[in-house]
Amino acid sequence: MRVADLTTPALLVDVDALEANLSDMATALPGSRMRPHVKAHKTTALAARQAAAGHTGFTCATVREVEGMAAAGLGQDLLLANEVLDTRRLGTLVSEGARVTVAIDSEPTLRAAVDGGVAEVLVDVNVGLPRCGIAPERAGWLADRARAAGLTVRGVMGYEGHLMMLPDVAERARLTQECMARLLAAHADVGGDVVSGGGSGTWAMNTWVTELQAGSYALMDTAYTAAGLPFRQALTLLATVVSATDATGDMPAFAVADVGLKSLGMDHGNPTVVDGQVWFCSDEHTTFGPEGPIAVGDRVTVLPAHVDPTVALHERMHLVRGTGPDAEVLDVWAVDLRGW
Amino acid sequence: MRVADLTTPALLVDVDALEANLSDMATALPGSRMRPHVKAHKTTALAARQAAAGHTGFTCATVREVEGMAAAGLGQDLLLANEVLDTRRLGTLVSEGARVTVAIDSEPTLRAAVDGGVAEVLVDVNVGLPRCGIAPERAGWLADRARAAGLTVRGVMGYEGHLMMLPDVAERARLTQECMARLLAAHADVGGDVVSGGGSGTWAMNTWVTELQAGSYALMDTAYTAAGLPFRQALTLLATVVSATDATGDMPAFAVADVGLKSLGMDHGNPTVVDGQVWFCSDEHTTFGPEGPIAVGDRVTVLPAHVDPTVALHERMHLVRGTGPDAEVLDVWAVDLRGW
Numbered sequence: 001m002r003v004a005d006l007t008t009p010a011l012l013v014d015v016d017a018l019e020a021n022l023s024d025m026a027t028a029l030p031g032s033r034m035r036p037h038v039k040a041h042k043t044t045a046l047a048a049r050q051a052a053a054g055h056t057g058f059t060c061a062t063v064r065e066v067e068g069m070a071a072a073g074l075g076q077d078l079l080l081a082n083e084v085l086d087t088r089r090l091g092t093l094v095s096e097g098a099r100v101t102v103a104i105d106s107e108p109t110l111r112a113a114v115d116g117g118v119a120e121v122l123v124d125v126n127v128g129l130p131r132c133g134i135a136p137e138r139a140g141w142l143a144d145r146a147r148a149a150g151l152t153v154r155g156v157m158g159y160e161g162h163l164m165m166l167p168d169v170a171e172r173a174r175l176t177q178e179c180m181a182r183l184l185a186a187h188a189d190v191g192g193d194v195v196s197g198g199g200s201g202t203w204a205m206n207t208w209v210t211e212l213q214a215g216s217y218a219l220m221d222t223a224y225t226a227a228g229l230p231f232r233q234a235l236t237l238l239a240t241v242v243s244a245t246d247a248t249g250d251m252p253a254f255a256v257a258d259v260g261l262k263s264l265g266m267d268h269g270n271p272t273v274v275d276g277q278v279w280f281c282s283d284e285h286t287t288f289g290p291e292g293p294i295a296v297g298d299r300v301t302v303l304p305a306h307v308d309p310t311v312a313l314h315e316r317m318h319l320v321r322g323t324g325p326d327a328e329v330l331d332v333w334a335v336d337l338r339g340w
Numbered sequence: 341m342r343v344a345d346l347t348t349p350a351l352l353v354d355v356d357a358l359e360a361n362l363s364d365m366a367t368a369l370p371g372s373r374m375r376p377h378v379k380a381h382k383t384t385a386l387a388a389r390q391a392a393a394g395h396t397g398f399t400c401a402t403v404r405e406v407e408g409m410a411a412a413g414l415g416q417d418l419l420l421a422n423e424v425l426d427t428r429r430l431g432t433l434v435s436e437g438a439r440v441t442v443a444i445d446s447e448p449t450l451r452a453a454v455d456g457g458v459a460e461v462l463v464d465v466n467v468g469l470p471r472c473g474i475a476p477e478r479a480g481w482l483a484d485r486a487r488a489a490g491l492t493v494r495g496v497m498g499y500e501g502h503l504m505m506l507p508d509v510a511e512r513a514r515l516t517q518e519c520m521a522r523l524l525a526a527h528a529d530v531g532g533d534v535v536s537g538g539g540s541g542t543w544a545m546n547t548w549v550t551e552l553q554a555g556s557y558a559l560m561d562t563a564y565t566a567a568g569l570p571f572r573q574a575l576t577l578l579a580t581v582v583s584a585t586d587a588t589g590d591m592p593a594f595a596v597a598d599v600g601l602k603s604l605g606m607d608h609g610n611p612t613v614v615d616g617q618v619w620f621c622s623d624e625h626t627t628f629g630p631e632g633p634i635a636v637g638d639r640v641t642v643l644p645a646h647v648d649p650t651v652a653l654h655e656r657m658h659l660v661r662g663t664g665p666d667a668e669v670l671d672v673w674a675v676d677l678r679g680w
Binding site: 007008009039061062082083084085086105106107108109126130131132133135161240242243244245248251254256258261262263265266267279281282283284285287295296297306308309312313314315338339340 | 347348349379401402422423424425426445446447448449466470471472473475501580582583584585588591594596598601602603605606607619621622623624625627635636637646648649652653654655678679680
């Protein structure tokens, strides 16, 4: 199959860009120094490539992601880096042989781990992002409570998510150090081997964690590219021009591609159309001003602004070598970790 | 099953609100005067309720939606109100007995209808929204070309989508009249019985179309509620509070619900949390300031800002009678029209 044969919208993964991203990260943070976050691609076939690159532990955001990874034979060391009140499905996985660790930041989440049959936890610490995480000075208390309840506390996690896209890289590094100081202070009280945190935006500067929870680096998006990351844009969305209108009066020429709010995560704003200027997106359309001649039926390449919610809208992604309509489709990967 | 038994995030549909919306619309625009747009709910079980309310024709935005509606026995009169370059799957449905009409606005889309085996078309007219649609003065020319190619031209369609949420209702009505004047001028040249257009935002003022293509009225969202529509918010997203942090220093108290960018369409901005003020959304989280006491494990109700891309992120919706944790879940509807 060639790219020209695909029905659009179609997610394409440039295999050379993907492999370069995985290789570069595995060189910088080999093996267990990296715990790839699957929420950014929701695809066990892609996770298998990350495992082949040497990373045996994975980070998940949902129970479904943990289940899917275990079912795909990638359940050697799965961290649900999120708080959940019902861990029974996780407990089932543990009883079936998967290693599952869950984040806790409160008594109810601690109790949920016990009740559901999850034996290992990390204490999630608020390092500055107002989201989940216990205050650093209370982390030791929660760890004591967890151990008293029979849980194994493997260590701490803390995510400096508010820093990932700070334009000033020096400031990003300075604030990352501040956040990680909070995490290390908590770790001193909590104990355990694991200090988990970080992401694609701080991969090169977060030297304090024992394992980095990066996800976006594998496929990338325009927001992370703008933040100066060295990884290549491996994920693109193939679209077809379904309508084109010539310039009239004071209205310049515009064209319409068959991708929109149903195929693109929009929280980071509009996508980028290669050789075009995006005007706006509708449910199934992106209206754009083309930078050159364009005709109905032409294929255009669209770069998502935010990879995570984009992949969550797709059933599959297509592994491709090369560019253009004659590029070969090497494989079709199910985006099999969607839902909850 | 009760609402308390559901895993979150979970889409809930208030059956009384839904039935009131469907009934009110069917009273105002009975039978073929309404051609409900399934893109807003992507759920054949909900479409069956619209059919039970008397509407036998439906509007679709994707080939997959047309296929799913036909497979569900709702293929009496399906309009794909969109341009497509490959209509072969539609032609297959026609050969199997479904009635499928497709929009065309160019020679290539006309040719695609012929090549794929679709016999009936509407000429899509640009009435002011820069998206698909041929210029009104060229619509008659395209209709002649279509008939010469053996197609049946049923009439015209034109969508005044840029007016749907104009806050000034009188201005919305005035501009709708202008747009529809363009559509009627095109119709005079094109012929046929059908003048299709309009949407939930102009349902009460677009008195020129023979059939209204409204979708959002059935489930509603906060954007359409803000635009003054009389329909009730039938769709809500049930969430669980997974973390809560007390006020400290100059940081007010906040809580985290387990819904975010993966469960909410974000192009209209943040969702609304009942009894809370939303701070920001992350992939699987919404951080909000609660307006009263809140605890980990509490359930909260979230109102999506945009219904269409929200439902596209979910596998199912739950039909519910009543409110609160003891409300009965009457049925579980698959969101079975997703994808392309």
